[in-house]
Amino acid sequence: MAFDYDLFVIGGGSGGVRAARMAAATGARVGLAEQSRMGGTCVIRGCVPKKLMVFASQFSDTHEVAARYGWTFGEGTFDWPSFRTHLHSELDRLEGIYRKLLDGAGVAIHDAHATVEDPHRVRLSSGETVSAAHLLIATGGRPIRPEIPCAEIGMVSDDVFLMEDLPRSILIVGGGYIACEMACILNGLGVEVTQIYRGAQILRGFDDEARGLVAESIREKGIDLHTGTDIKLMGPPETDFDLPAGEPMVQAANVGAGGPVKVKTTMGGEKVFDAVLFATGREPNTAGLGLEQLGIELGRGGHVPVDEYSQTKVPSIYAIGDVTGRPALTPVAIRDAMAFARTVFEGTPTPIDHQMIPSAIFTQPEYGAVGLTEEQARSQEPIEVYATSFRPMRTAFAGRPDRVLMKLIVSQATRRILGCHIVAPEAGEMIQLAAVAIRMGATKEDFDRTVAVHPTMAEEIVTLRTSVRRG
Known part of the structure; x- marks a missing residue:
């Protein structure tokens, strides 16, 4: 044929x-x-x-x-x-x-x-x-938008780049990397940002210690972050949530995405935002x-x-x-x-290899990761954890409270590095280079033998001498 x-x-x-x-x-x-x-x-x-x-x-x-x-x-x-x-x-x-x-x-x-x-x-x-x-x-x-009444009047990530004007205030719903990135971006552009997430901590699936520091940093930036809560009801600003079920949907019929929205959360609070952004999955x-x-x-x-x-x-x-x-x-x-x-x-059968994929979350500071989280590694074999958190020179000199994290997860049996997690400015750039060595099977001792570049944040990755946890 x-x-x-x-x-x-x-x-x-x-x-x-x-x-x-x-x-x-x-x-x-x-x-x-x-x-x-x-x-x-x-x-x-x-x-x-x-x-x-x-x-x-x-x-x-x-x-x-x-x-x-x-x-x-x-x-x-x-x-x-x-x-x-x-x-x-x-x-x-x-x-x-x-x-x-x-x-x-x-x-x-x-x-x-x-x-x-x-x-x-x-x-x-x-x-x-x-x-x-x-x-x-x-x-x-x-x-995707969540299946709740009036969800159509909220934005999704595609809509952010098309906004005619910046909202004065926004509610971001979600705790994944898109939600956290957008929260930091809009906060930095001068928007009053509230972020809610139904889970116990943002960035589910990432290293617990690293995502804890990201959450702390988000709050220090002035973002009003609440976990363990979600949207219960939403509608136009004039919506009365005490009306019989179905009324808010009727009132929202002619309201487009990106306009002012009144929200009631599962914690009972009510507030009007200039916009609501759903970052609740794809x-x-x-x-x-x-x-x-x-x-x-x-x-x-x-x-x-x-x-x-x-x-x-x-x-x-x-x-x-x-x-x-x-x-x-x-x-x-x-x-x-x-x-x-x-x-x-080309006639060369090539299977897909999705092992040791590095990733970066462009929050402020950024979070770069490759390999296993501490929790994943501990469930598989005995490990040692090497980590340090400190105030970086650039912002410490300016009197700012910013902190960074450098963390290596090491196999006790093979000494291979199973995971690396960096929360710091330009962490995406650092994790890309670290990923090459880790993908090749570098051990903790290989890192120890590497001479540090001083003074840099990244030098801490090769100067971690004492484990902070074993298990």
Whole structure:
């Protein structure tokens, strides 16, 4: 059977674009469909605009620190419309680069929604039907709202980058990395931030000691963080929560996302916020793809089940990135894409390796991690913990209370470092380099033999001599 393409990719995010370009480089005929903007979550409504907002938010306390170093500056003000214009110009530029890269590789771009009709055919919203020897699902994920009345008047993370104006006050619901990052960003831009999370502590799944310090730092920044609580009811400012059930939903019918919201929490408090942001999870973009009709039963939460080569139960259909339920990180999607291309188009079967993936949470200070948490490691084998927390020189000199954490988790049996956790400014930069050594199997003694770079925060990682806990 003759096909229109050797590969057809559904999704123009980081994973889909990389897979398309690598396959095309082998001489394959490649098509790609993207219903939104090229670049996907990372470039358009995730990593890139988020990090630029992180940079913007960090200037807010510059004059305070600088004054202790002898500098005098005016107070300064933040101009959101100006920043927003520049931000979107940059995103437009990056999207253009993605399109240029695909075009230069010879990939045919279809600006349309795609639905899988059979193992080799895709129907596009433009009305066209195309066929391919292989189909690759790379549709990523999207933020979700909780199933509570009037949730539609709250924002999700995608909406933050589109705000016309900054709210004066905001309630952020959630305790994951997106919620915590957005809390720090908006606080740094001058917004009065309240954050609530139904769990006992933010950043569930990360190291307990590290996330405890992040929570402490968030509160010291002036963010009103409450754990063990959630939204019970919400509606427009005039909502009377004492009315019979259902009334708030009726009143909210004509209210759009991002407007003033009245909230009642499970702790009984009521307050009106200029905006509410739900950072309560994400789900795979699998709705309407047509996979179920081919016998591909979606997993819990809607992800596409795949094997170690990213292949589904239908041999011609593959899936990579967030849509598979693997770690929702851009570098993971890109690695998935590279392994897929090598397996299918370069003739080199390459299984996916998701061990020792480093990650960074861009709170203030940042939190970088690689490997096991102390709790995970202790449940597997006897360990030693080496850790220190201190005030870094830069801000200590300015009289600020900021603290950082450096932590290594070590196997008693092999002396290999099982995990590294850093809470500090630029922790993301530090953990990337530490991850190389730890991924290679470095031992505590390898770190001990490394000469420190002084004076730096990072030198503490190689000068930890005495364990603080064993077990």
